[in-house]
Amino acid sequence: MGFLxxxxxxxxxxxxxxxxxxxxxxxxxxxxxGEPQHQLLQRIRDVAKYSVKTNHPRFxxxxxxxxxxxxxxxxxxxxxxxxxxxxxxVAPVFVLMEGEVLSKLRSLVGWAEGDGIFCPGGxxxxxxxxxxxxxxxxxEVKLKGMWSLPRLAVFTSQQSHYSVMKAAAFQGIGxxxxxKVKVDDRGCMIPEDLGETIELAKSQGAVPFFVHAxxxxxxxxxxxxxxxxxxxxxRQGLWMHVDAAWGGSVLxxxxxxxxxxxxxxxxxxxxxxxxxxLTGLQCSAILLKDTTHLLxxxxxxxxxxxxxxxxxYDTSLDTGDKSIQCxxxxxxxxxxxxxxxxxxxxxxEQNISSPFYLTYVFCFCSVExxxxxxVCFWFIPPSLRGKENSPDYNDRLSxxxxxxxxxxxxxxxxxxxYQPQGGRVNFFRMIVISPQLSHQDMxxxxxxxxxxxxxx
Amino acid sequence: MGFLxxxxxxxxxxxxxxxxxxxxxxxxxxxxxGEPQHQLLQRIRDVAKYSVKTNHPRFxxxxxxxxxxxxxxxxxxxxxxxxxxxxxxVAPVFVLMEGEVLSKLRSLVGWAEGDGIFCPGGxxxxxxxxxxxxxxxxxEVKLKGMWSLPRLAVFTSQQSHYSVMKAAAFQGIGxxxxxKVKVDDRGCMIPEDLGETIELAKSQGAVPFFVHAxxxxxxxxxxxxxxxxxxxxxRQGLWMHVDAAWGGSVLxxxxxxxxxxxxxxxxxxxxxxxxxxLTGLQCSAILLKDTTHLLxxxxxxxxxxxxxxxxxYDTSLDTGDKSIQCxxxxxxxxxxxxxxxxxxxxxxEQNISSPFYLTYVFCFCSVExxxxxxVCFWFIPPSLRGKENSPDYNDRLSxxxxxxxxxxxxxxxxxxxYQPQGGRVNFFRMIVISPQLSHQDMxxxxxxxxxxxxxx
Numbered sequence: 015m016g017f018l019x020x021x022x023x024x025x026x027x028x029x030x031x032x033x034x035x036x037x038x039x040x041x042x043x044x045x046x047x048g049e050p051q052h053q054l055l056q057r058i059r060d061v062a063k064y065s066v067k068t069n070h071p072r073f074x075x076x077x078x079x080x081x082x083x084x085x086x087x088x089x090x091x092x093x094x095x096x097x098x099x100x101x102x103x104v105a106p107v108f109v110l111m112e113g114e115v116l117s118k119l120r121s122l123v124g125w126a127e128g129d130g131i132f133c134p135g136g137x138x139x140x141x142x143x144x145x146x147x148x149x150x151x152x153x154e155v156k157l158k159g160m161w162s163l164p165r166l167a168v169f170t171s172q173q174s175h176y177s178v179m180k181a182a183a184f185q186g187i188g189x190x191x192x193x194k195v196k197v198d199d200r201g202c203m204i205p206e207d208l209g210e211t212i213e214l215a216k217s218q219g220a221v222p223f224f225v226h227a228x229x230x231x232x233x234x235x236x237x238x239x240x241x242x243x244x245x246x247x248x249r250q251g252l253w254m255h256v257d258a259a260w261g262g263s264v265l266x267x268x269x270x271x272x273x274x275x276x277x278x279x280x281x282x283x284x285x286x287x288x289x290x291x292l293t294g295l296q297c298s299a300i301l302l303k304d305t306t307h308l309l310x311x312x313x314x315x316x317x318x319x320x321x322x323x324x325x326x327y328d329t330s331l332d333t334g335d336k337s338i339q340c341x342x343x344x345x346x347x348x349x350x351x352x353x354x355x356x357x358x359x360x361x362x363e364q365n366i367s368s369p370f371y372l373t374y375v376f377c378f379c380s381v382e383x384x385x386x387x388x389v390c391f392w393f394i395p396p397s398l399r400g401k402e403n404s405p406d407y408n409d410r411l412s413x414x415x416x417x418x419x420x421x422x423x424x425x426x427x428x429x430x431x432y433q434p435q436g437g438r439v440n441f442f443r444m445i446v447i448s449p450q451l452s453h454q455d456m457x458x459x460x461x462x463x464x465x466x467x468x469x470x
Numbered sequence: 471m472g473f474l475x476x477x478x479x480x481x482x483x484x485x486x487x488x489x490x491x492x493x494x495x496x497x498x499x500x501x502x503x504g505e506p507q508h509q510l511l512q513r514i515r516d517v518a519k520y521s522v523k524t525n526h527p528r529f530x531x532x533x534x535x536x537x538x539x540x541x542x543x544x545x546x547x548x549x550x551x552x553x554x555x556x557x558x559x560v561a562p563v564f565v566l567m568e569g570e571v572l573s574k575l576r577s578l579v580g581w582a583e584g585d586g587i588f589c590p591g592g593x594x595x596x597x598x599x600x601x602x603x604x605x606x607x608x609x610e611v612k613l614k615g616m617w618s619l620p621r622l623a624v625f626t627s628q629q630s631h632y633s634v635m636k637a638a639a640f641q642g643i644g645x646x647x648x649x650k651v652k653v654d655d656r657g658c659m660i661p662e663d664l665g666e667t668i669e670l671a672k673s674q675g676a677v678p679f680f681v682h683a684x685x686x687x688x689x690x691x692x693x694x695x696x697x698x699x700x701x702x703x704x705r706q707g708l709w710m711h712v713d714a715a716w717g718g719s720v721l722x723x724x725x726x727x728x729x730x731x732x733x734x735x736x737x738x739x740x741x742x743x744x745x746x747x748l749t750g751l752q753c754s755a756i757l758l759k760d761t762t763h764l765l766x767x768x769x770x771x772x773x774x775x776x777x778x779x780x781x782x783y784d785t786s787l788d789t790g791d792k793s794i795q796c797x798x799x800x801x802x803x804x805x806x807x808x809x810x811x812x813x814x815x816x817x818x819e820q821n822i823s824s825p826f827y828l829t830y831v832f833c834f835c836s837v838e839x840x841x842x843x844x845v846c847f848w849f850i851p852p853s854l855r856g857k858e859n860s861p862d863y864n865d866r867l868s869x870x871x872x873x874x875x876x877x878x879x880x881x882x883x884x885x886x887x888y889q890p891q892g893g894r895v896n897f898f899r900m901i902v903i904s905p906q907l908s909h910q911d912m913x914x915x916x917x918x919x920x921x922x923x924x925x926x
Contacts, residue, residue, distance in 0.1 A: 028562075033787060036562055042570040044806065047813040054540070054811055058547060061803065065551045065563045075560060078797070081552065084510070089549040091514060093542060095521045096534070096750045103879070104531060106484075106492055107521045114498040134590035134752075135795045145640055159644025160616035176771035180794050183769070184601055186642025188615025233775050288797070294552045296590075296799050313639070315632035319689050319889035319899065324869075326876035331489060338636050340593045341534070341744070343752050343799075347517065350500070355510055357503040413780075420782035423559070433775035443775065 026426035027070045029063060036064055071448050071455045072428035077232070077260050080448030082292040082365075084355040088348030089294050098341040099132070100334030101320060102327060105344065109331055112346040115353075119285060120301050122265040124278030129309050130301040131336050132345040136259030137177035139284035139300035142309075142338070144168065144181045144224055146282065146302065147253035149312040151223045156312065160186050167220035168192045169211060171203040171238060172436070173231045175257060191220060200385065201236030203227060209246055224253050229274045230261020233435050233443055235388030237261055240276030248279075256280045259298065261386060263290035266358060267366040273385065290387075290447055291365050293348045309336045369446045376446070376456045387446040393418065393463045395470035412439035414470050421466045428459055482882035483526045485519060492520055527907045528884035528915065533688065533716050536904030538748040540811040544804030545750050554797040555588070556790030557776060558783060561800065565787055568802040571809070575741060576757050578721040580734030585765050586757040587792050588801040592715030593633035595740035595756035598765075598794070600624065600637045600680055602738065602758065603709035605768040607679045612768065616642050623676035624648045625667060627659040627694060628892070629687045631713060647676060656841065657692030659683060665702055680709050685730045686717020689891050689899055691844030693717055696732030704735075712736045715754065717842060719746035722814060723822040729841065746843075746903055747821050749804045765792045825902045832902070832912045843902040849874065849919045851926035868895035870926050877922040884918055 031039065040060055049057075067073060069081040102109045116130040133139040148155055152163050166187055170178045172194045182192045193215050196207040212222050225247050227238040240256065247254040256277055262285030264270040265277070277283060281303050288297040302309060314335035321332050334340070353361060373387045384390070395414055401407055415432035422428055430444045444459065487495060496516055505513070523529060525537040553561045555568065572586040589595040604611055608619050622643055626634045628650045638648045649671050652663040668678050681703050683694040696712065703710040712733055718741030720726040721733070733739060737759050744753040758765060770791035777788050790796070809817060829843045840846070851870055857863055871888035878884055886900045900915065 031562065033558065033562070033566060033784065037566050037570075040563065040566065042567055042806070044570065044574045044809045045813055046815050048811050048816050049813075054807070057807070057810060058543070061547060061563050062551065066553055066560050068551070068553050068560065076554065078552070078554070086549060087514070090546055091517060093545040093549060093750060095518065095524070096537065097522055097524050098532065098534070098751055102489065104522050104524065104885075106487065106489070107496060107517050110489060110493050110496065111498055114493075114500065118500045134594075134799065135797045137794065137796045138590075141640075141794075155642065155644065156639045157644055157646045159621070159638070159647055160642040161621050161644075165615070165617050175796070176773040177796055179771045180769065180796075182615070183612045183771075184597075184794050185640060186611065186616040188611065188613055188617075190613045191615055232773075286797075294549060295554055295797055313636065315635045315639075317632040317688075318891070319887060322872070322889060322896075324872045324896070326872065326879075328489065338593065338597075338640050339591045340631070340633055340636075341591045341742075341751055343590065350498075351510070351513070353500045354513060355504050357501055357505075359502050360504050416778070416780045416782065423782075429559075431775060433778060435774070440778075440780070 026067070027073050027429050028066045028423060028426045030424045030426060031064060039064065066429065071451045072458065073448070074444040074446065074459065075429040075431050077289045077445055078295065078447070079445065080292050080450055081294075082352050084352035085293045085348040088351035092344045092347050095344075097344060099344050100332065100337070100340065100342055102331035103325070108344045108346060109333060111350050112333070115346045115350050116299060116301065118353075119299055123283055123301055125301070125303050127305050128301060128303050129305070129307070129336070130299055131309065131333065132342075133298050133300055134296050134339070134343065136175070136257070136284050136286045136298045137180055139259070139298045140175070140177045140226070140255070140257055141181040141184065142300040143255040143282040143284065144187070144226075145185060146308050146312050147224045147255065148185070150253065150308055164221045165219060166191060167215035167222045168224045168226060169195055169208060169215075169222065170226035171195050171197050171228060171231075173197050173201045173234065173236060174226060174228045175232050175259070178226050197236065201231050201234035203238040203243065205239055205242035205246060208243060212246070212250060222250060222252055224255065226255050226257055227280070229256055229258035229277065230386055232260065233388065233433060234390060235260070235384060235386030237273045237385060240274060240279065244276050244279035253282070254280045256283045259284045259286040260289055263287070263366060266362045267370075268362070270366060270370060287349050290369070291349065291352075291361065292447070293352065296343070297345045297349055313338050364449045368449045369451070372451055372453070372456060373446045375453065389444040389446060390441055392441045393467050395467050397470065408439045414467060415440040415442055417470060418463055418467045422462065427462055430459070482523070483529050483885050484522045484879060484882045486880045486882060487520060495520065522885065527904050527911045529904070530900040530902065530915070531885040531887050533745045533901055534751065534903070535901065536748050536906055537750070538808050540808040541749045541804040544807035548800045548803050551800075553800060555800050556788065556793070556796065556798055558787035559781070564800045564802060565789060567806050568789070571802045571806050572755060572757065574809075575755055579739055579757060581757070581759050583761050584757060584759045585761070585763070585792070586755055587765065587789065589754050589756055590752050590795070590799065592631070592713070592740050592742045592754045593636055595715065595742075595754045596631070596633045596682070596711070596713055597637040597640065598756040599711040599738040599740065600643070600682075601641060602764050602768050603680045603711065604641070606709060606764055620677045621675060622647060623671035623678045624680045624682060625651055625664060625671075625678065626682035627651050627653050627684060627687070629653050629657045629690065629692060630682060630684045631688050631715070634682050653692065657687050657690035659694040659699065661695055661698035661702060664699060668702070668706060678706060678708055680711065682711050682713055683736070685712055685714035685733065686842055688716065689844065689889060690846060691717070691840060691842030693729040693841060696730060696735065700732050700735035709738070710736045712739045715740045715742040716745050719743070719822060722818045723826075724818070726822060726826060743805050746825070747805065747808075747817065748903070749808065752799070753801045753805055769794050820905045824905045825907070828907055828909070828912060829902045831909065845900040845902060846897055847900075848897045849923050851923050853926065864895045870923060871896040871898055873926060874919055874923045878918065884915055886915070
């Protein structure tokens with residue numbers, strides 16, 4: 015196969031090319047006639063060469079990174095077997111396997127029973143939660159649409175993922191009906207403000223139905239305090255969803271699972287093993303505490319050509335009607351195989367303890383230890399040091415990260431992200447995931463930023 | 471890698487096991503500790519052994535089948551490179567490649583320009599169409615939700631895919647606001663009835679905004695008449711969507727593209743190359759005629775950590791805000807690579823002409839030639855022959871297909887589907903896709919049904 019050579023550590027994280035130049039290099043155009051074998055092989059080499067090496071230890075840019083070879087084997091096998099995860103008939107192995115994996119993930123949440131399904135990404139999982147919550151509160155919405163309902167209100171923190179807004183827009187709820195709850199300095203939702211915001215929404219005539227808490231925010235890696243949020247949801251009778259797309263994997267760790275204390279009180283949890291568990295894209299689960307088949311009642315369309323009721327086996331195994339998709343890619347095998355290979359203990363060690371430890375060491379001298387593996391910082395170039403009080407300080411500082419980012423991309427030495435947030439101007443966000451990462455890689459990162467930004 | 475052995479023609483299409491037995495055979499349970507290498511290898515062999523061989527020539531069960539080795543290479547490469555299709559920064563090759571593939575698909579539809587994106591499956595693509603159509607008609611819906619809108623109405627044929635219902639439920643429109651238009655004997659929408667149904671909806675106070683036509687229905691493979699439907703949409707100012715998830719690939723064929731005459735008049739088209747083009751799941755495109763960035767305006771959430779506006783390259787290359795997802799799997803490479811390998815001409819020959827020809831030969835003696843590659847038929851067992859007029863004929867006939875299906879699954883000789891439809895009791899649906907299919911396989915199918923059902 016020869017593909018594994020693509021995974022061998024490259025010297026560079028990326029080989030930056032301007033779009034026009036890259037398009038020409040790749041000769042992307044599709045034509046009437048095909049190409050000879052040797053040319054196709056060159057195409058494949060070029061695709062790999064100019065793609066970002068997300069497996070490279072110095073790829074700190076997204077909430078995914080690194081490679082797990084067991085998971086990769088599972089992905090290759092999934093591709094070779096090419097089936098769809100909707101009926102036991104065409105996916106007997108994967109229907110049962112998905113059930114086992116979901117059940118095990120639920121047990122880490124703290125639920126002995128429940129429901130769930132793998133979705134194409136965390137945003138879709140979050141959308142499932144919002145839709146099932148709406149259906150529980152107002153089952154008539156499926157048939158009659160939103161006109162039969164009062165104006166609804168959704169609550170989430172100022173630093174939650176933008177998928178809440180996408181969900182509200184897509185599902186006809188409207189983004190102005192998403193009420194943003196204040197966060198503290200570390201990015202965690204302030205429960206008192208949640209209570210007040212709920213009252214505010216009610217005073218405007220909206221009907222609260224859904225609280226979207228976050229375990230592991232995208233930028234700061236903050237964990238909302240789930241216990242007090244659950245208290246409020248209990249009192250108000252609201253669906254409590256925990257978006258743990260990023261943070262959920264701490265549940266594997268005896269040492270760090272306290273970050274999600276209270277998660278078992280939620281109604282639903284989004285968890286993306288394609289992030290910290292390194293399964294590879296896509297692997298996202300929506301987990302539900304519900305045992306009344308809400309997921310199926312909410313999403314079913316009973317297609318007769320697929321879910322025949324006169325089948326010779328137990329048709330409750332046909333999970334397709336839980337999904338809003340029809341054909342659905344098999345996403346469980348990669349996670350199952352890596353879990354089989356190293357066990358829960360091995361996953362805890364390699365996927366959770368190791369990046370936490372590296373982050374700890376890396377930030378040892380910093381003013382504030384990060385709660386999670388998101389390392390956020392400014393690089394203050396020599397020209398700005400000691401100038402914190404000058405009126406154009408923030409303006410000048412905001413221009414530093416974009417320039418350093420451009421230089422690191424063009425030299426291909428590493429990749430990390432930056433963004434402004436709230437009142438803070440552009441700062442770097444370095445995500446520590448890959449178990450292939452060494453102390454050297456971490457200190458390289460600091461030295462490299464210094465080298466790239468020293469003249470600024 | 472050794473995976474290719476999984477693709478070598480197996481003697482059986484499936485190795486049926488009862489769920490309890492299969493769960494035990496696979497030893498699915500995930501434990502604290504990992505397993506040694508030789509046991510993992512056995513797990514992989516078992517996963518392959520008990521999975522349905524959708525690559526087997528006698529797998530006629532779904533709207534996907536067969537294998538294309540260039541596409542499979544593209545899928546392995548996609549897995550190895552593991553990136554997300556949202557920014558040029560992390561997916562430079564695939565952002566440009568997706569653009570080229572979408573542009574080429576659009577040109578087959580007949581559009582020199584337009585927009586589009588790959589989605590996780592046809593249902594999602596259809597949902598995109600409905601959402602963008604709603605946004606064009608009522609841009610305030612994104613902010614305010616459905617309460618600011620009149621009751622909406624959607625139109626589709628009685629035989630359209632169930633995803634229309636799923637979309638209406640998920641997007642808050644409600645399934646009772648999907649108006650079903652009558653079809654003729656062959657399953658094609660009757661345009662006159664569309665006109666009348668629109669008037670009916672209006673008379674009930676609903677506001678029509680979206681017509682969902684189908685090119686290639688799931689069961690019969692019918693193509694709705696697009697020209698007269700387009701005339702009605704033009705007159706009424708409605709968004710015309712063509713769900714060509716299944717049938718779209720006829721656009722590659724000079725001989726068969728007449729089935730979709732008028733498609734260039736549509737506003738949007740769903741097309742799943744993972745069906746007839748054999749790219750492997752998932753590969754589904756939503757194509758739009760629009761050139762005003764509706765897709766982006768409708769779905770954007772402007773996340774600052776991902777789509778920074780002070781980037782050093784043209785940020786219009788960051789396609790993530792066109793999507794309702796955040797992370798998005800790369801689905802274009804497999805199609806691009808097979809297209810590069812054999813060209814449009816090669817795709818026409820191997821993926822379109824060949825299954826059409828096999829279907830033609832197979833159905834040569836039938837009363838009615840199928841329009842497409844869906845072969846629908848009853849097997850009349852000896853005991854029912856000549857009994858068409860007996861009162862329990864339909865009841866007894868309806869039980870034939872399920873029994874034969876059970877027997878073929880348990881013996882693993884082939885797989886095809888069955889379903890009732892409208893007034894027709896259970897009949898077989900055989901889907902002809904795989905270019906690895908021979909005349910022998912086709913006649914085997916008939917003989918095998920005879921063998922399995924002769925005693926019924």
